[in-house]
Amino acid sequence: MAIRANRRVLLGSALLCAAALVFAEAGRLTAAEGQQNAQPAPASNFPVASDARLAGDGKQTRFILDLDRKIEFRAFPLADPYRVVVDIPQVNFQLASGTGSNGRGLVKAFRYGLVMPGGSRIVFDLTGPAKIASSYVLDAANGQPPRLVLEFEEVDRTSFTQSLAPEARPELKPALAEGNVVVPPVTTAALPPVTDPRPLIVIDPGHGGIDNGTQSGGELEKNLVLGFGLALRDRIEKSGKYRVVMTRTDDTFIPLNDRVKLARNQSAALFVSIHADALPRREGDAQGATIYTLSDKASDAEAERLADTENKADAIGGVNLTDEPTEVADILIDLAQRETKTFSNRFARLLVDEMKTTARMHKHPLKSAGFRVLKAPDVPSVLVELGYVSNKGDLEHLVSENWRNKTVGSMVQAIDAFFAKRLATAGSAK
Numbered sequence: 371m372a373i374r375a376n377r378r379v380l381l382g383s384a385l386l387c388a389a390a391l392v393f394a395e396a397g398r399l400t401a402a403e404g405q406q407n408a409q410p411a412p413a414s415n416f417p418v419a420s421d422a423r424l425a426g427d428g429k430q431t432r433f434i435l436d437l438d439r440k441i442e443f444r445a446f447p448l449a450d451p452y453r454v455v456v457d458i459p460q461v462n463f464q465l466a467s468g469t470g471s472n473g474r475g476l477v478k479a480f481r482y483g484l485v486m487p488g489g490s491r492i493v494f495d496l497t498g499p500a501k502i503a504s505s506y507v508l509d510a511a512n513g514q515p516p517r518l519v520l521e522f523e524e525v526d527r528t529s530f531t532q533s534l535a536p537e538a539r540p541e542l543k544p545a546l547a548e549g550n551v552v553v554p555p556v557t558t559a560a561l562p563p564v565t566d567p568r569p570l571i572v573i574d575p576g577h578g579g580i581d582n583g584t585q586s587g588g589e590l591e592k593n594l595v596l597g598f599g600l601a602l603r604d605r606i607e608k609s610g611k612y613r614v615v616m617t618r619t620d621d622t623f624i625p626l627n628d629r630v631k632l633a634r635n636q637s638a639a640l641f642v643s644i645h646a647d648a649l650p651r652r653e654g655d656a657q658g659a660t661i662y663t664l665s666d667k668a669s670d671a672e673a674e675r676l677a678d679t680e681n682k683a684d685a686i687g688g689v690n691l692t693d694e695p696t697e698v699a700d701i702l703i704d705l706a707q708r709e710t711k712t713f714s715n716r717f718a719r720l721l722v723d724e725m726k727t728t729a730r731m732h733k734h735p736l737k738s739a740g741f742r743v744l745k746a747p748d749v750p751s752v753l754v755e756l757g758y759v760s761n762k763g764d765l766e767h768l769v770s771e772n773w774r775n776k777t778v779g780s781m782v783q784a785i786d787a788f789f790a791k792r793l794a795t796a797g798s799a800k
Contacts, residue, residue, distance in 0.1 A: 417441050418462045420515070422482075424474040428524065430503070431475030433494070435518040437461075440507050443518060447533050452496040456520065461490045467588070476500045476522045483580030485623040491580050496522070499530035569639035569789055570613045571606060572632060574743060575599035576645040579623025581683050584648035586759040592621065594768050595644040598756060602644070602778045606785065626683055626742045633749045640717065640785070641751040643743045646768055647676060648760040657761040658732035659725055659777075661718045662753040664711065664745060665738030676755070677739035713750035717788045721752065724784040728776040730757070730767070754781075 421436040445456045463482055470480040478495040485491040503523035510516050575596040577583035583591030596618070603614045615636055617629045633641045649656045649672075656672075668674035722735045732755075744751040756777070757764030767773040 416460045416462045418464055419482075420464055422465055422469055422480075424477055426475040426522075428475050428497070430524070431477055431500075431522045433477065433480070433518075433520040433522070435492075436514075437516045437518060440509065440516045441518065443505070443507070445502055445505055445520065447501070447530065449499075449531065449534055452499055452530070454494040454496065454500070454502060454520075454522070456492040456494075456518075457485075458490050458492065458518070460484060460488050463490070473497070476524060481580055481582075483582070483623065484621055485579050487622060491623075493580065494520075494522075499525050499527045501525045501530065501533060566613055568611060568613050570615060570636055571785065572615050572617065572636065572638045572641045572749075573599045573603050573606075574617040574629050574633075574641065574643040576643060576680070577683065578618050578621055581623055584646060584759050586648060587765055589759060589765060589769060591646045591648075591759060594646050594759070595756070596621070598768075598774055598778070599644050601774055602642075602781060605778050605782050609782065609786075611786070611789075626681070629743050630746045630749075633751070634746050638746075638749045640788070641744075641746060641749045642781075643741070643751070643753040645680070645753060645755050646757055646759050646764075647755045649758055655761055656732065656758050657764050658730045658735065659757055660732040660735055660737055660755040661721050661725075662741060662744070662755065663714045663718050663736075663738045664741060664751065666740055668737075668739040670734070670737065673737040673739040677741050680753075681740070681742045710746075710748055710750055714744070714752055716791070717750055717784065718752050720784040720787050721754070721781065724780040724787070725777060728780040729773070730764070 418438040419435055420438070421434075423434050425432045425434070441459050441461070443456055443458045445454060447454050465482075470482060473479045473495070476497055478497050480492060480494045482492045483490065500522045502520060504519075504521040506519055508514075508517045508519060575592070575598070577592035578596070579592075581592065583595070585591060599616060600619065603616055606612055606614050615632065615638070617632055618624050629643070630641075632638075647656075647660070662673065662676075668677060718736055722731065725731060726735070741753050744753055757768055759765050759768065
């Protein structure tokens with residue numbers, strides 16, 4: 371305990387020294403950060419989107435979204451790559467499978483989903499620079515439902531860039547919900563102080579909301595890992611030995627930095643991120659679970675590819691949040707991460723030993739890479755790839771409740787072993 375206390379004093383000093391470095395970066399943080407743990411209202415209370423379609427050509431393209439009631443919206447462009455982002459109230463999207471994957475005219479493709487409690491988002495990937503020539507919501511008329519309409523028009527890069535002024539990019543906020551009531555965000559700063567002495571474990575189901583993750587056979591990674599994460603939470607809480615916090619408990623988009631902040635703000639004793647990988651068909655087939663720890667240099671090409679893909683997850687929400695104050699990160703990592711890495715590696719080895727008794731493991735089950743969600747300098751962290759949704763056998767396991775229960779059980783055994791050894795070590799050091 372004394373070691374951890376001394377480390378926190380040093381960490382606090384480093385943060386004070388680094389404050390001047392991050393001050394200039396503060397303006398870069400978007401309002402999308404810090405929105406987590408709010409519980410959205412039942413889907414039945416939200417507007418329903420029943421159809422979406424594109425029309426037009428490479429000069430002018432129209433997007434139409436059919437709704438069951440009128441909504442408010444905000445739209446703004448982003449460059450490199452060219453995108454248009456539309457923020458709307460939380461919507462229950464009841465669109466046909468594959469909607470948005472095929473583009474037309476100026477729109478290469480579009481994606482949609484929940485980006486925060488109370489707010490949904492539609493992101494258009496453009497084929498080149500284009501402006502929103504017109505945007506409006508139509509009343510129901512002549513047998514047609516209310517519709518959100520966006521009309522895109524081709525422009526040159528100079529004109530597009532001029533539309534990127536700060537005032538053209540309103541802050542991400544929950545849009546007006548039913549009855550003109552704004553759904554308030556909940557941040558970790560607003561949570562009451564915790565006096566429970568039990569170790570806190572943060573479970574992080576990857577992806578969510580507008581970010582589906584990988585997909586195969588009609589199964590989405592975000593749903594598979596959420597179901598697994600909830601089952602793991604329930605089993606851990608049943609033991610009564612630990613407190614558990616989820617980064618998300620529903621289909622909500624959570625920026626990567628916010629996942630790490632939650633763990634650090636809550637003084638978590640362990641952070642477990644849950645994912646399910648997929649391998650492009652051209653790269654062959656792979657199978658089995660893999661446990662990742664943090665490293666500045668990936669253990670192999672596959673680990674590097676996966677980390678690069680996962681670290682870009684924030685960009686799928688339309689706003690790229692990858693900028694970080696690297697000078698501060700270096701200070702914090704040098705100060706605290708050596709001990710944290712030791713604990714992370716210890717837990718990863720325990721996890722492999724336990725999981726191999728119930729789950730099929732990758733031929734190289736222990737790997738490392740520079741995952742952003744593992745970069746908390748004072749929280750032991752691992753990222754668990756449960757398997758490959760691109761592999762038929764793994765996918766059958768991932769959707770099997772029996773497999774999930776057995777694998778959850780093995781993970782809880784690893785958690786027990788980890789904390790038993792860590793508490794014993796801390797006791798002898800004290």
